[in-house]
Amino acid sequence: xxxxxxxxxxxxxxxxxxxxxxxxxxxxxxxxxxxxxxxxxxxxxxxxxxxxxxxxxxxxxxxxxxxxxxxxxxxxxxxxxxxxxxxxxxxxxxxxxxxxxxxxxxxxxxxxxxxxxxxxxxxxxxxxxxxxxxxxxxxxxxxxxxxxxxxxxxxxxxxxxxxxxxxxxxxxxxxxxxxxxxxxxxxxxxxxxxxxxxxxxxxxxxxxxxxxxxxxxxxxxxxxxxxxxxxxxxxxxxxxxxxxxxxxxxxxxxxxxxxxxxxxxxxxxxxxxxxxxxxxxxxxxxxxxxxxxxxxxxxxxxxxxxxxxxxxxxxxxxxxxxxxxxxxx
Amino acid sequence: xxxxxxxxxxxxxxxxxxxxxxxxxxxxxxxxxxxxxxxxxxxxxxxxxxxxxxxxxxxxxxxxxxxxxxxxxxxxxxxxxxxxxxxxxxxxxxxxxxxxxxxxxxxxxxxxxxxxxxxxxxxxxxxxxxxxxxxxxxxxxxxxxxxxxxxxxxxxxxxxxxxxxxxxxxxxxxxxxxxxxxxxxxxxxxxxxxxxxxxxxxx
Numbered sequence: 423x424x425x426x427x428x429x430x431x432x433x434x435x436x437x438x439x440x441x442x443x444x445x446x447x448x449x450x451x452x453x454x455x456x457x458x459x460x461x462x463x464x465x466x467x468x469x470x471x472x473x474x475x476x477x478x479x480x481x482x483x484x485x486x487x488x489x490x491x492x493x494x495x496x497x498x499x500x501x502x503x504x505x506x507x508x509x510x511x512x513x514x515x516x517x518x519x520x521x522x523x524x525x526x527x528x529x530x531x532x533x534x535x536x537x538x539x540x541x542x543x544x545x546x547x548x549x550x551x552x553x554x555x556x557x558x559x560x561x562x563x564x565x566x567x568x569x570x571x572x573x574x575x576x577x578x579x580x581x582x583x584x585x586x587x588x589x590x591x592x593x594x595x596x597x598x599x600x601x602x603x604x605x606x607x608x609x610x611x612x613x614x615x616x617x618x619x620x621x622x623x624x625x626x627x628x629x630x631x632x633x634x635x636x637x638x639x640x641x642x643x644x645x646x647x648x649x650x651x652x653x654x655x656x657x658x659x660x661x662x663x664x665x666x667x668x669x670x671x672x673x674x675x676x677x678x679x680x681x682x683x684x685x686x687x688x689x690x691x692x693x694x695x696x697x698x699x700x701x702x703x704x705x706x707x708x709x710x711x712x713x714x715x716x717x718x719x720x721x722x723x724x725x726x727x728x729x730x731x732x733x734x735x736x737x738x739x740x741x742x743x744x745x746x747x748x749x750x751x
Numbered sequence: 752x753x754x755x756x757x758x759x760x761x762x763x764x765x766x767x768x769x770x771x772x773x774x775x776x777x778x779x780x781x782x783x784x785x786x787x788x789x790x791x792x793x794x795x796x797x798x799x800x801x802x803x804x805x806x807x808x809x810x811x812x813x814x815x816x817x818x819x820x821x822x823x824x825x826x827x828x829x830x831x832x833x834x835x836x837x838x839x840x841x842x843x844x845x846x847x848x849x850x851x852x853x854x855x856x857x858x859x860x861x862x863x864x865x866x867x868x869x870x871x872x873x874x875x876x877x878x879x880x881x882x883x884x885x886x887x888x889x890x891x892x893x894x895x896x897x898x899x900x901x902x903x904x905x906x907x908x909x910x911x912x913x914x915x916x917x918x919x920x921x922x923x924x925x926x927x928x929x930x931x932x933x934x935x936x937x938x939x940x941x942x943x944x945x946x947x948x949x950x951x952x953x954x
Contacts, residue, residue: 543943573799624946625863625953626806627799669864703820703872711822716869738820 457646458495460486462502462560462633463588464525464607468666469500472659473650482559482588490638491515497641498650502560502607504634516636522654524669525631527564528608529621530596537602542623545603546577553584553595553604561589564629565605571627593618607631612667633668675742676702681735685749686726692748694722698739707748708733726750793853793902800896801849803942804909805857807889807949808843813865814885814952815839821872828875828926835882835919842912849905865952879926886919887937888948894939 456476461469462483469478479486483501487510490496499516501507507519531539537550545552555562562585569575583601586592592604597617611620635654637647653659664670680695694705699722705714707730714724722737734745793801815836818824824832847857871881893913897906917937925931940948 541943541947543946570795571799571802573795573797575795622950624803624806624950626803626809626858626946626949628863630862703817704822713823713873715873 457497457641457643457650459498459500459650460490460494460496461500462486463590464502464561464609465500465633466590467613468609468663468668471662471666472653476650480590484559485587496638497643497647498635498637500633500635500654502631502633503563504632506560507634507636511636514639516638519634519636520651520655521632521634521671522651523633523660523663524671525633525667526608526628526669527561527568527623527631528606528611529603529623530593530606530611530618531603531621532596532599533617533619534599535602535619536599539603539621542572542621543574545581546574548581550581550603551583551601552578552581553586553592553601554582555589555592555605556585556587559588560631561592561605561607564631567629568605568623568627571629572624607667609667676737676739676744678735678737678744678746681746681748685751687751688726688728688730690726691723692726692735693717694724694735694737695720696722696737696744699737702737702739704736704738706736706738707731707750709736793849794900797900797902797905798850798853798855800900800942801846801905802858803946803949804846804892804896805843805850806863807892807945808839808846809858809860809863810865810949810952811839811885811889812836812843812860814867814882817867818872818878818882821878823872824875824878828879831922831926832878832882835923838915838919842915845908845912863953867952876927879923880928882923883920883927883929885952886916886923888940888945890916890920891938891940892945892949894937895941895945898939899942 456473458477458479459469460479460481463480466478466480469476479496483499483503483506486494486496486499487501487506490499491510491513499507499510500522501519502525504519504521507516510516511519529539529542529545531537537544537547539545539550544550554565557563557566566575569578584595586595589606589610592606593610593614595601596604596606597614603621608620611618635651637644637651641647660670676696676698678694678696682693682695683690686692697720699716699719702714702716702722705712705722705724707724707727710727710730712724712727712730714722716722724735730750732749732751733747735748736743736745815832818832819829819836822829847859850857867881870877872878890913893909893916897909897913900906900909920937921931
């Protein structure tokens with residue numbers, strides 16, 4: 423357990439240092455390689471997976487934005503909200519921001535769950551010790567927003583015993599059992615589910631948590647910074663974010679790779695192999711709705727409709743459609 | 752269709768209740784009236800209930816639109832799916848206007864990603880069965896809201912929506928092979944119970 427928690431404490435120390443110390447010294451790029459990325463602490467685990475050669479400074483997005491405004495030598499800002507990059511863009515400090523991922527707010531409790539918390543509403547009970555981030559950092563402002571929307575902010579705030587400078591610090595407090603619960607991002611939980619238990623924040627109360635990034639206007643590494651942003655937005659980069667508990671910018675559309683058999687008579691069962699079949703809402707053959715059965719995210723079966731003619735098989739999910747030819751007969 | 756409530760009736764009820772907001776029938780279009788510009792607020796707890804109901808209506812609309820797209824129901828059941836879908840959209844408009852009427856932006860379609868158990872839309876029976884359970888939860892949420900909110904003038908409008916949700920429960924319960932109605936007093940849900948139940952269908 424200790425080995426897992428140490429990184430949290432290290433992150434917490436870095437965050438505290440960043441929050442208190444203003445602009446940090448320019449990292450030694452010759453030693454580290456790549457570019458210098460200032461990023462919200464919720465991305466501590468994910469960005470090095472996309473490119474370990476960059477130099478990263480993780481901390482509160484708000485504090486990092488202030489540091490860049492004050493001349494800190496960053497090439498790219500990656501913020502846990504859209505407001506910090508937008509305000510820096512308006513001030514000419516960064517180029518036009520680009521959204522690159524989404525997140526959700528969550529509550530985590532220690533695995534032992536000493537306060538017996540089963541729902542976010544349990545956080546209103548007297549005596550529960552809660553950690554949250556300060557409202558000056560994105561995760562803290564999202565927390566207050568959610569609690570206000572649920573009508574329980576006053577009751578929950580009465581139980582808040584510490585206000586941290588980042589989500590990483592909140593995770594550390596919870597993992598060490600210093601508090602009964604903490605508000606973090608879902609991605610914080612995904613990093614280390616071993617020592618934490620997740621309590622969902624209701625979707626109806628969730629804020630829109632969208633991350634945005636931008637190239638720092640004064641960066642001497644514009645081309646490399648833009649290449650990095652393309653890497654983040656690439657399917658491979660996005661997949662790493664999703665693997666670490668972030669949400670994709672948009673739900674993926676289905677694809678069809680194989681139809682077996684390639685032709686069939688009405689009433690025949692056909693297997694489709696492809697991707698993103700979860701959430702399929704319709705399968706049609708030449709426009710005629712077919713009865714289908716979801717097997718897995720990569721497999722669907724459908725029955726060739728009685729009135730179907732040769733044409734395209736179309737699979738539809740909420741994000742889009744995929745089609746491929748099919749012969750009836 | 753709902754019987755319209757006149758603006759005069761709204762204001763009259765509002766004055767009697769001493770509160771600012773009303774919710775009424777969907778035929779009215781905008782359902783929120785303010786008795787005075789100075790009192791366009793709702794208690795925090797009431798706002799939370801209304802947000803929950805907005806989320807519930809978005810879920811219901813998403814479910815029915817998905818069920819219709821799946822096209823796995825016979826024409827008679829499909830007709831009721833279409834009617835229920837229209838009802839839920841009108842309910843959404845009503846409860847969302849309560850929020851917008853006090854300057855709060857309501858959640859809209861696309862804000863919440865919903866997910867359903869595998870096979871939910873595979874057959875007419877599975878669709879009807881899920882609809883009956885979902886509508887029972889939504890009915891419970893409305894009944895709980897009627898009991899829990901402090902703003903009396905909202906209660907009649909919410910009760911009218913609850914009555915319609917109860918019709919949905921009855922129809923889809925029967926369509927799924929169960930009884931159209933059983934309980935003399937359907938169960939109300941507390942806000943946390945309703946929230947937890949509905950959250951099971953969010954991605």
